[in-house]
Amino acid sequence: MKSLITALFVVSALGSLSAQTTAWQPSPGHTQVPIWPGAVPDARSVPRPETAATETKDLVAGKPWVYVSNVSQPTITVYAPKGMNTRAAVVVFPGGGYEILAMDLEGTEACDWLTSKGITCVLLKYRVPAPRSDPNWGAYPESPMALEDAQRAVGLVRFHAAEWHIDPHRIGVLGFSAGGHLVAAMSVHFQQRLYPDVDAADKESCRPDFAVAIYPGHLAIDSSFGLNPDIRTHITDETPPTFLLQNEDDHVDRVEDSLSYYAALKKAGVPVEMHLYPQGGHAFGLRRTKLPVTAWPQLVETWLGSIGMILD
16 A cells, blocks of 8 residues: 555656545535634745645555645534534544645544544644645644644634533544644643634643544654654653554554654653554555454544543
8 A cells, every 4th residue: 555645646647636626625514614713823835726636546445535735724624423422522633744634534534433433523624735845844843834733723622612512621632644743743742832822712721631643654763763852852741641553564654653652652651552563554544454453443442431531
């Protein structure tokens, strides 16, 4: 299975798009809302408008997937639980190497799973405005934009907790690949926002109550299990309980990413659960195949019960 980033290059080279639209839109009955009421902090010029496209050749579990690029106006889309409400909520960060966002594979499909379990899902379309060749590309601290959007989103969810029937002490984050890195960044950078307060939502804590990182990237600095110092030096005993999952044959975001983060969390006394599998590659999302790793949502459900975030 190719990575999401490799797939992006394949799309560019082969033109394997079945459809393109000028911007991503959620399914009927859901509305995406801008997270910034005015000017976006650290705004960067974007050479092209936001575009949603469908990859039809590099399939995942035999199915196409949708990605969005050139995101300069971040939004959240709230998906309410179906039936029972556990009052827990999860802010979801799709992956895509900080270049694109895999909006269904690692976004809306995660929300379908969470809402079926009585959990409110808040899908964040964070800024990915620049290609890897652009000096503004990348993860915090090289580029603060995605982390600013994530901090703002968690604060908004906590601010609207009563309105959205959420327990403000049971708000977590879940991310895939680059979104998994964003989960780790949110887990250690919550004491102070990267931007000046905009409104009352920014007075709320942006600390996640729990964190789930699925095949995270950008964490290990090399194959010797050294952890990215921007993450390592900020881990404390206030870092939220964390769930990690990765495959040993992941050649995009290596297994060292999860292992190095796991070791640092254990050293700091942070509750952490990690699952490693020999096969499964990268960028499989929640799509079930014969590979055991694709049953991971059940592991997360059990873990959430064990830490008191949802009922068993």
